[in-house]
Amino acid sequence: MMLVGNIATVVLVSLGAVFFLAGTVGLLRFPDSMTRLHALTKADNLGLGLVVLVAVWVLTQLAGATVTQLVARAVWRGGGRS
Amino acid sequence: MSLAVLADAALVLLVLGLALWINAASRAFPAVVGYVAFGLLLALAWLRLSAGDVAMTEAAVGSGVTGAVLIAASVRLRAAETEAPPLAAAPPALPLRLLALLLSGLVTAALAGLVLWTTGPAPSLADQAVQHLPGLGMGNAVTGVLIAYRALDTLLEKVVLLLALMGIWSLAKDRYWGGIPGPSRIQPTNGALILLARLLPPIGIVVAVYILWVGAAEPGGAFQGGAILAAMWLLVMLAGLRDAPAISRPWVRLCVTVGPAAFIAVGLTGFALPNGFLSYPDSIAKPLIIAVESVLTLSIAVILGLLVAGPPEQEP
Numbered sequence: 001m002m003l004v005g006n007i008a009t010v011v012l013v014s015l016g017a018v019f020f021l022a023g024t025v026g027l028l029r030f031p032d033s034m035t036r037l038h039a040l041t042k043a044d045n046l047g048l049g050l051v052v053l054v055a056v057w058v059l060t061q062l063a064g065a066t067v068t069q070l071v072a073r074a075v076w077r078g079g080g081r082s
Numbered sequence: 083m084s085l086a087v088l089a090d091a092a093l094v095l096l097v098l099g100l101a102l103w104i105n106a107a108s109r110a111f112p113a114v115v116g117y118v119a120f121g122l123l124l125a126l127a128w129l130r131l132s133a134g135d136v137a138m139t140e141a142a143v144g145s146g147v148t149g150a151v152l153i154a155a156s157v158r159l160r161a162a163e164t165e166a167p168p169l170a171a172a173p174p175a176l177p178l179r180l181l182a183l184l185l186s187g188l189v190t191a192a193l194a195g196l197v198l199w200t201t202g203p204a205p206s207l208a209d210q211a212v213q214h215l216p217g218l219g220m221g222n223a224v225t226g227v228l229i230a231y232r233a234l235d236t237l238l239e240k241v242v243l244l245l246a247l248m249g250i251w252s253l254a255k256d257r258y259w260g261g262i263p264g265p266s267r268i269q270p271t272n273g274a275l276i277l278l279a280r281l282l283p284p285i286g287i288v289v290a291v292y293i294l295w296v297g298a299a300e301p302g303g304a305f306q307g308g309a310i311l312a313a314m315w316l317l318v319m320l321a322g323l324r325d326a327p328a329i330s331r332p333w334v335r336l337c338v339t340v341g342p343a344a345f346i347a348v349g350l351t352g353f354a355l356p357n358g359f360l361s362y363p364d365s366i367a368k369p370l371i372i373a374v375e376s377v378l379t380l381s382i383a384v385i386l387g388l389l390v391a392g393p394p395e396q397e398p
Contacts, residue, residue, distance in 0.1 A: 059282075059285070062278060062281060062282065063278065063282075065274065066274045066275055069272060069274035069275070070272060070275060073272060
């Protein structure tokens, strides 16, 4: 039982790390604000979700979604310049 | 072990690199954003030094509340900044810069020398301090020291907060005195922000009360709890659900002063009953301390919220 738990932990945390890596690469490489937001929220969503499955994740989802909305709206109003 | 050293080294490099970047940033807004991230990194560093209390305060007050004040300031300064970039106007002359480098380098070297070449263990009162904590009903050494041993310092910190708030209020124009802080924010704003401002405060209030309560035994306490309460209040104000209260309202004045006043009252009682200003009678030390901390939390929350809200800009 311990072994199954450990294997599951290693697999899930590694998967989460992959998503964080992909999100960071996206943040650095994508051309404008909207796509960079997209990359960041993917890392938050799946990356953090795979690493910690608790209340912290739910709160991060809530805050992340709201802040993404705010930033995206600011970019939109600013005429789409990044 | 080596992995932990590696992580610590990375953290130190990040902190130093970010500090350099903030100083090199040519505009105020990116520098402020960097400063907020810098505060969070410092909180991580404090956590690695197992100083949970300091880490929480740094994240909540040093990074969060101060960051909010600085962001507001930099947004106001933006207009002036685009007219004439003042930062690049006149860089100090080379000899001056070299002198600054030399002096700060000397201070750093002297401090490093003191730490590295002193022999024997550093003088410490930690053992004696921890010895008397059970008598105060305190498990958390930091809270015990702040509220009991260094009570006068803690009291003065609260009074300083109060003075800072009066300083901000005194920036108000005469006709707005006693009015509502900041421009009116009650307007149809973002639906997502309003949803967050409705969902988060109940959770935040419970967390703040928990942190205040647990402060007796674990990292936490009045300042951390108060900062979380203030954050929830600010969220409601930013989302445009409620304006800040007019500063002439009696309940605002009461909330702002009741914390330091209660602290002073308890301290003066200690003068009459046991053995001096700001000492607690042993039998009721714990309930007294918790009562003082609760009232202080309320005051800190209201003061921090009003600090960020700024000087009055609407008529009462």
